Amino acid sequence: MTPTPPLRLAIIGTGGISQAHAAGILAHPDRLVCTALCDVSDEQLKQRSEQLGHNPALFHDWRRMLADYREIDAVIIALPHHLHGVAVLDAVAANKHILCEKPLCTSLEQADAIVNALRGTGLVFMPGHNQLFAPMVREIKQRLVSGAIGQLRWLRSQDCFINQADFAEAWRGKSQLQGGGELIDTGYHAAYNLMYFAAAPVAQVRATFGRYRQAIEGEDTASVQVLFENGVIGEILTSWAFAKPHGTHAIHLIGDQGELFGTNNVLYYLPLGASEPERIELPAVRTFTEQLAYFADCVLAGQRPLHSVEESREVLALILRATDSAAGWEPYAAKRPQGRP
Numbered sequence: 316m317t318p319t320p321p322l323r324l325a326i327i328g329t330g331g332i333s334q335a336h337a338a339g340i341l342a343h344p345d346r347l348v349c350t351a352l353c354d355v356s357d358e359q360l361k362q363r364s365e366q367l368g369h370n371p372a373l374f375h376d377w378r379r380m381l382a383d384y385r386e387i388d389a390v391i392i393a394l395p396h397h398l399h400g401v402a403v404l405d406a407v408a409a410n411k412h413i414l415c416e417k418p419l420c421t422s423l424e425q426a427d428a429i430v431n432a433l434r435g436t437g438l439v440f441m442p443g444h445n446q447l448f449a450p451m452v453r454e455i456k457q458r459l460v461s462g463a464i465g466q467l468r469w470l471r472s473q474d475c476f477i478n479q480a481d482f483a484e485a486w487r488g489k490s491q492l493q494g495g496g497e498l499i500d501t502g503y504h505a506a507y508n509l510m511y512f513a514a515a516p517v518a519q520v521r522a523t524f525g526r527y528r529q530a531i532e533g534e535d536t537a538s539v540q541v542l543f544e545n546g547v548i549g550e551i552l553t554s555w556a557f558a559k560p561h562g563t564h565a566i567h568l569i570g571d572q573g574e575l576f577g578t579n580n581v582l583y584y585l586p587l588g589a590s591e592p593e594r595i596e597l598p599a600v601r602t603f604t605e606q607l608a609y610f611a612d613c614v615l616a617g618q619r620p621l622h623s624v625e626e627s628r629e630v631l632a633l634i635l636r637a638t639d640s641a642a643g644w645e646p647y648a649a650k651r652p653q654g655r656p
């Protein structure tokens with residue numbers, strides 16, 4: 316049954332990023348209300364409850380919450396990555412709509428179980444691909460689709476910064492809990508942006524990983540090359556060890572009729588033959604707030620979101636394939652021609 320507004324949300328995992336989700340809920344009181352919070356940490360529950368400013372019901376166990384508490388239409392899942400899959404499946408079993416932080420889960424087996432569980436339920440599943448709501452991403456997609464740069468040939472998507480957090484003792488420090496390293500974490504954004512623009516299935520993936528700054532088991536830096544089935548070449552550069560390379564852009568697309576590139580809220584458009592790009596200033600928005608409004612619209616209208624479980628599964632598949640590729644490099648020495656240094 317389609318709920319009526321305001322949509323009653325429970326947040327499962329009230330740590331760092333749930334602050335942005337709670338702010339997004341508070342920004343839309345006509346459409347959204349947070350009725351419940353769940354976390355194993357009392358301190359995190361207290362912080363989020365205080366931010367919301369009313370008294371949502373508090374739980375330590377999401378299964379108990381889903382079984383006992385009736386005032387929930389949908390859940391926001393913002394847990395450590397290894398818990399996403401099981402929490403999504405529990406939410407589906409409890410007939411709740413779902414906004415799940417990235418990644419969808421940490422294995423394709425679990426992703427397929429989620430796809431199957433959702434089939435035919437009528438539930439809305441939306442992955443936390445919040446950068447799709449950035450004006451930069453929307454504007455580039457719109458111009459690309461309207462033919463501004465002709466046929467897309469090459470694109471790059473970058474998300475790099477020096478992450479000051481220390482993950483050595485945190486869940487992000489353990490590959491099994493994180494599901495990999497930086498690529499399945501921050502790099503997920505760069506991956507879904509790339510796939511959104513390329514708009515074709517992935518044909519081949521190759522990757523190189525490095526670990527320079529973070530004491531984690533996985534990589535803290537990833538360089539990924541993707542060949543799409545439509546012939547488009549894509550590149551992802553993502554890092555917690557260094558900033559975006561100077562002079563480059565978060566997103567850069569080259570087509571046979573021009574280029575589109577930009578970072579944050581400044582987009583450049585360079586038609587073929589022009590010597591100077593046009594500079595376009597876009598509005599600054601809170602992507603989490605936009606994302607939540609859109610999620611509410613989708614649930615209240617019973618409509619599939621722009622990205623749902625299928626797209627999220629494809630992003631996960633790309634990342635897991637890239638991770639295998641990075642582990643599978645042949646030692647150069649083995650291929651070196653005889654007699655060469």
Ligand SMILES: NC(=O)c1ccc[n+]([C@@H]2O[C@H](COP(=O)([O-])OP(=O)(O)OC[C@H]3O[C@@H](n4cnc5c(N)ncnc54)[C@H](O)[C@@H]3O)[C@@H](O)[C@H]2O)c1
Pocket residue numbers: 327328329330331332333353354355356359375376377392393394395396398416417418443445500
């Ligand atoms: N979209 C973005 O830009 C963005 C940014 C940061 C994080 N994230 C995603 O959000 C999710 C959470 O990341 P974070 O940085 O907030 O992590 P975090 O560690 O700050 O928060 C995770 C919370 O989950 C709680 N938790 C752990 N096990 C639990 C359990 N069994 N039951 C209930 N609660 C439990 C922890 O106590 C903690 O409060 C991750 O999926 C991450 O990738 C997204």
